[in-house]
Amino acid sequence: MSKIKIKNFGPIKEGYFENDGWLEINKVTLFTGNQGSGKSTIAKLISTFTWIEKALTRGDHDIKYFQRKNKLRNQFLTYHRIQNYIHTSEKGETTLIDYKGDSFCIRYEKGSLHIEESTSTDYPLPQIMYVPAERNFIANVKKATALRLTSDALVEFVTEYNNALGEMKNALLLPINNVRIEYNKSNDIAYVKGTDYRLRLTEASSGFQSLIPLYLVSRYLATSVKRKSDDSNELMTPDQRERFRKRVQALSKETGLTEEQRRILISEEAKKFNKSAFINIVEEAEQNLYPTSQWEMLKSLLAMNNISKGNKLVMTTHSPYFINYLTLAVKAYTLLQQPTTAKVNSKIQTIVPELSTVRPEDLVIYELDEVTGVVKKLPTYHNIPSDENQLNEVLSESNELYAQLLEIQQGL
Numbered sequence: 001m002s003k004i005k006i007k008n009f010g011p012i013k014e015g016y017f018e019n020d021g022w023l024e025i026n027k028v029t030l031f032t033g034n035q036g037s038g039k040s041t042i043a044k045l046i047s048t049f050t051w052i053e054k055a056l057t058r059g060d061h062d063i064k065y066f067q068r069k070n071k072l073r074n075q076f077l078t079y080h081r082i083q084n085y086i087h088t089s090e091k092g093e094t095t096l097i098d099y100k101g102d103s104f105c106i107r108y109e110k111g112s113l114h115i116e117e118s119t120s121t122d123y124p125l126p127q128i129m130y131v132p133a134e135r136n137f138i139a140n141v142k143k144a145t146a147l148r149l150t151s152d153a154l155v156e157f158v159t160e161y162n163n164a165l166g167e168m169k170n171a172l173l174l175p176i177n178n179v180r181i182e183y184n185k186s187n188d189i190a191y192v193k194g195t196d197y198r199l200r201l202t203e204a205s206s207g208f209q210s211l212i213p214l215y216l217v218s219r220y221l222a223t224s225v226k227r228k229s230d231d232s233n234e235l236m237t238p239d240q241r242e243r244f245r246k247r248v249q250a251l252s253k254e255t256g257l258t259e260e261q262r263r264i265l266i267s268e269e270a271k272k273f274n275k276s277a278f279i280n281i282v283e284e285a286e287q288n289l290y291p292t293s294q295w296e297m298l299k300s301l302l303a304m305n306n307i308s309k310g311n312k313l314v315m316t317t318h319s320p321y322f323i324n325y326l327t328l329a330v331k332a333y334t335l336l337q338q339p340t341t342a343k344v345n346s347k348i349q350t351i352v353p354e355l356s357t358v359r360p361e362d363l364v365i366y367e368l369d370e371v372t373g374v375v376k377k378l379p380t381y382h383n384i385p386s387d388e389n390q391l392n393e394v395l396s397e398s399n400e401l402y403a404q405l406l407e408i409q410q411g412l
Contacts, residue, residue, distance in 0.1 A: 001025065002053075004046060005098040006375075010085030011038040013373025016366075022100075023375065026364040028305065029314045030322065032391060033368030038375075039316035040133075040283055042368075044080040046314055047130045047153075047281050049099035049106055052076065056115065057103040057123055059248035059266055063115045066106075072113050079152045080130070124277035124310030127225050131157060131214055133283040139190075139201045139209035161213045164220035165190060174208075174215060175296040176289070181212055206288040211297060218280055222304035222311065225278045277310030286319040295325050299356040302329060306355050320391040323378070326363060327385050333357035334383065365389070 005021040006012045016023050025046060031039040055061055066072070077083040086095045097108040103123040107114045130153045138158050171180040171193060181201075182191040190201040192208050201212060251257070251265050285301060286294040305313040315322075332352035336345065360383035367376045367390050379386045 002050065002099070002101040004042070004049065004100075005096065006042065006045060007096040008087035008094040009045070009097060010041040010082060011036055011368075011370060011373055012041060012375065015373075016375040016377070018377060021098075023366060024364055025312065025314065027312055027362035028302070028326070028358050028364075029312070030326065030363075030365045031314075031316045031368060032318070032323070032365065032389070034370045034390075035318070037368035037370035038373070039368055041082060041085065042366075042375075043281050043283065043314055043316050044082055044130070044153075045097060045099075047128060047279075048076050048080065049097070050101065050126065050279055051128050052106060053099070053101040053104045054126055054128065057125065059245055062249075062252070066115060067113045069112075072108055081151055125275050126277040126279045126310065126312075127221050127275045128279045129157070129160065129217060129221055129281065131217065131280070131282040131285075133287060135213045136206060136210040136288065138213055139204070157213070157217065160217045160221065164216040167220060168216075172216075174212065175300040176207075176211065176293040179208070181216070207290070207293065210288045211293070214282065214285065215297070215300060218282075218301060218304050222278045222280070222307050225275050225311075226307045277308060277312070278304070279312045279314070280305065281314040283316050284318065285315050286317055286322065291319075291321050294319055294321055298322065298325050299329075299353065302356040302358060303353065306357075320395055323365060323385050323389055323391055326358065326365070328352055329356060329358040330360050330363060330384055333359055360384075 002025045003022040004025060005015065005023065007015045007021070015021055023042070031042055033039055052066060056063065056066065073083050073086060077085070086093060088094065093111045095108065099106045101118065101123075103118055105116045105118055132151060132154050134151070134154050135157060137154070138161060165183045166185070168181075168183045171182040173180050177194070180193045182193055182198075183189070184191070190212070192199050192201055192204040192212070201209060248266055251262055254262070257265070280301065282301070285297060289297060301313055301315075305311045329352055332348055332354075335348050336354060336357060340348070360380070363385070365378040365385055367378055368374075369376070378389050
C-alpha cells in the first residue's frame with residue numbers, strides 16, 4: 001500500500017501527527033475540509049508522485065533525470081500549478097514530501113529529490129487519471145487545444161473524454177435520472193436523452209455537464225484496464241522490473257538511435273506489461289449534483305473501483321452527504337459477509353449493490369483544517385466512520401442557529 005507524508009507545502013503545515021506523519025492511500029481515500037485547507041493539494045501530490053513512480057518503473061526516464069535540480073518544481077508540480085506551494089524560510093526550503101510506493105520511494109527535502117527502489121512487493125502498473133473540478137467547462141469547449149490556458153490536467157482529461165466518446169457504440173444509461181448519453185460521431189455532438197426529450201449536452205443542466213465527463217472517463221479507463229489485466233493479469237515483480245531496467249539501460253547506451261527511436265523502443269518494451277490498476281483521483285465528485293444523485297454517482301465510482309484489485313479511488317469533497325453514503329457502503333459490506341438468506345441479501349443490495357460496497361479496512365477519511373494546516377484521520381466505531389465529523393458538525397450548527405432564532409422569537 002502506498003503512503004505519503006507532507007509538511008510545509010501550500011496550506012499543509014505540520015501535516016498529519018499520527019502514524020509518524022504518513023497518510024495511507026487506501027483503496028478508497030477521502031479528503032474533506034473547508035476551502036483552502038489543502039484537499040486538492042494532497043490529491044495533486046498523490047497524482048504527481050504516483051506518476052513519477054510509474055514512469056520510473058516503466059523506464060520512461062532514469063532516476064538521475066528526475067533528480068535534476070528543480071525538475072520536480074519546474075516541471076511536475078507545474079503540471080498541477082502547485083509549484084509555488086513550496087515553503088521557504090531564512091534557512092532555505094522547509095517543505096518535506098515523502099512518498100512510499102510499491103516500486104519506488106521518493107523523498108523531496110531541502111530542495112532535492114531522493115529516489116530509492118523498493119524491492120519488497122509486486123507492482124500493479126496503473127492508469128492514473130486526475131479529474132479536475134473544472135471539468136464542467138468541457139461540455140462547451142471540449143477541444144484540448146482550446147483549454148491550454150486552464151491546466152495540463154484538464155487538457156489530459158479532455159483527451160480521455162474524447163477517447164471515451166469515440167468508444168461509444170450505443171446510447172449509455174447514466175446513473176441518475178434514468179437518462180442516457182448519446183454521441184453522434186459524424187457531427188461530434190453529445191446528447192442527453194430522457195424519456196420525452198433530447199438535448200445537446202451544451203444545453204443540459206450543469207449537473208449533467210459535470211457528471212457526464214466524469215462518468216464516461218472513469219468508466220472508459222476502468223473497463224480498459226480490466227480488459228488488459230484480464231488478457232495477462234501480470235504484475236511487475238521485482239525480478240521483472242530489474243530485467244526491464246537492464247533492457248532500458250542497454251537501449252539508452254545504443255548508438256545510432258535518435259531520441260525518438262529510443263523512446264519508441266522503450267515504449268514497446270513497456271507494453272509487455274499491461275496496466276493492471278486504475279487510480280482515479282476526483283475533485284468534488286458531487287459537483288452540481290442533488291444529494292440523491294451524489295449517492296448514485298458515488299455508487300458508480302465505487303463499482304468501477306471494485307472492478308480490479310489494484311484500483312484506487314481518491315476523492316476530495318465539500319458534500320455533507322459523502323461520509324454518510326460511504327458509511328452505507330461499509331455497513332452493506334459487513335452485512336453481506338454474514339450468513340444471510342437470498343431474500344435478505346437481495347434487500348441489502350437494493351440499498352447498496354454488492355459491487356459498490358467497501359471493506360472497512362479499505363476506507364480512510366481525512367479531515368483538513370485550513371487554520372492550523374493540520375490533517376486528522378476520521379475515527380471509526382465498529383468499523384463505521386464516525387458521525388462526529390466536520391460536515392455533520394456544520395449541519396448541527398445550522399440546527400443550533402435555528403434554535404437560537406426560535407428563542408429570540410419567543411422573547412418578542
